[in-house]
Amino acid sequence: MPNLVMVMPYRAFIGKARSEGFRISAIWDPAVADRLYGAHATRYLQDVRAQADDFRLVDFTDHAAYTEAIRAAVREFEADHVWHTGGEDTMMPAYEVAAELGKAVNPPASVALLNDKLAMRTLLRDKGISSVRFATARCWQDVAGLLADFTLPVVVKPTTLAGSRGTFLLTDPADLPAWGDTLASYRYDGPLLVEEYLRGPEFSVETLTVRGVHHVIGVTRKLLGPLPHFVELGHIFPEPDTAETRAVAALAIELLDAVGYSCGPAHTEVILTGDGPALVESQARLGGDKIPQVAALATGFDMERGIFAALAGQAPRLDTPRKVGHIAYLSLPIGTLRSVSGLDEVRGLDFVDTLSFPFAAGDRIPETVNSKTRHGFVILTGADAAQVRARADQVRELIKVEVDTAVPAGQVVA
Structure with missing residues (x-):
């Protein structure tokens, strides 16, 4: 039975890996679990620990400790492979250590070329594949000086953030400072891409x-x-x-x-x-x-x-x-949720697989600006694309919300 070190394995992955004959050493960062699962993080990690054959906790932001945890897991667990199954922001150290130990399933360079938007764009340009006009900037203040070579609007984006964070259609250079504030809210200060709008x-x-x-x-x-x-x-x-x-x-x-x-x-x-x-x-x-x-x-x-x-x-x-499957995101008024109805009725529909509604009365419904600020979703099936879209509309009509759209005291509206 092969031994596999998995960095940041989601709970469901461990059982599926075991069903394919692997023994699992799981490595997690409690801070990442807190960010993803909030109040449920401790229980989530307990479940991971219970399913894995070996379990280790480490701070992913501590490069030395993180890479040493992988080396120790490979050595003590006699691992055959190392696989990172989580987000891109902590992948590269794991794959670099795996390559160092001869346990990598992919060359680190191939992972870097896929995950880094600038590296990918440069490779495609050099190989003449799907050429898209682009330029790079060190910071958002440098973007204005690059726009003369483009026709507005253009797409501006960070090179390494995921989940649509920081990706913006720029139609007016006057919007650059606000975009810069968004990047700062993500604590991003890396290189930026300016691309033609496709x-x-x-x-x-x-x-x-x-x-x-x-x-x-x-x-x-x-x-x-x-x-x-x-x-x-x-x-x-x-x-x-x-x-x-x-x-x-x-x-x-x-x-x-x-x-x-x-x-x-x-x-x-x-x-x-x-x-x-x-x-x-x-x-x-x-x-x-x-x-x-x-x-x-x-x-x-x-x-x-x-x-x-x-x-x-x-x-x-x-x-x-x-059949055809569809995940449809809900779009609610921005404000404070007072009441919601129709959720049980939606869950009772025979074509609905999953309904996620993450708000309770009193919660603030935010503006949707990235994948983390969406308002819940429904997963459903149908015979074709037209039917699943119609069914998604039916679900949206069934969910009735009462929202107080007044701006809370002290909050500034942009």
Whole structure:
């Protein structure tokens, strides 16, 4: 039975790894768990500890302690592989140590090229793949001096933040200081990208790579919310198999080949412009926003378990999708929630799999500016894209909220 060190393994991943024959050493940071799970963090880590064969806690921001924890786990657990299954911000040290110890499933450079938006853009330019005009800035104050080479609007974004944080459609240079304030709120002071604005429907390509062969699990249609923040209102999986979606998927595979990705999941975002598909970005992980759960409902294929089958060298076995899955995000008035009704009625619908409504009476409903400030979601299924969108609208109509939209004392409205 192979031994696997997993950094930041989500609870469900451990059981799925064990079902593929792995013994697990789990490494977590309590501060990260607190950020993700709040009051439930302690219980969550207790559950991880109970399921894993070995369990370690370390501060991921302490580079020396973090990397030594991985080395110790590999040594004491006699690990065959190291795999980071969490967010991009702590991936690179794990993969660098894994490569140092001969336990890496991917070259660190391939992970860096996928996760770093500037590195990816530079590689694509150098290889002549899906060229998109871009420029780099050291700080937001430098962006104005780059705009003469572009036609407004342009997309401005940090090179390493995920979840749409800091990505902004800039139509007026006068908006730059406000964008700078947003970056500061994320404590981001790294390099920035200025990119031409790509117009067209947006997709993501979900893949699993096994021994260097990239298997397309499906193409997801992304439903974007109002600009300028590029926050998704939902995802529909799978997009029908057409010449256009095949071209979208082929471009994602070309990127994975170019970076030398050899094993595991990737989530690659592509816009279908009037001149053909163009790459937006990619990550060396499963797609967020519950896309694997939506895909499993549509196809019966468990991408999370598929990660560990891929590590064992087993290619995914895919059947024709049985239905279409949809995650639709709720959009509520901004203010203080007074009451809500209709939640039980929604949960009773036979096409609804999951309803998440994260607010209780008295909670403040924020403006949606990134993936963390959305207002809950429903996951449902239907026969086709038109039906799931209609069903999502039905759910939204059933949920009735009373919101006090008055601004709290002392709060300034921008």
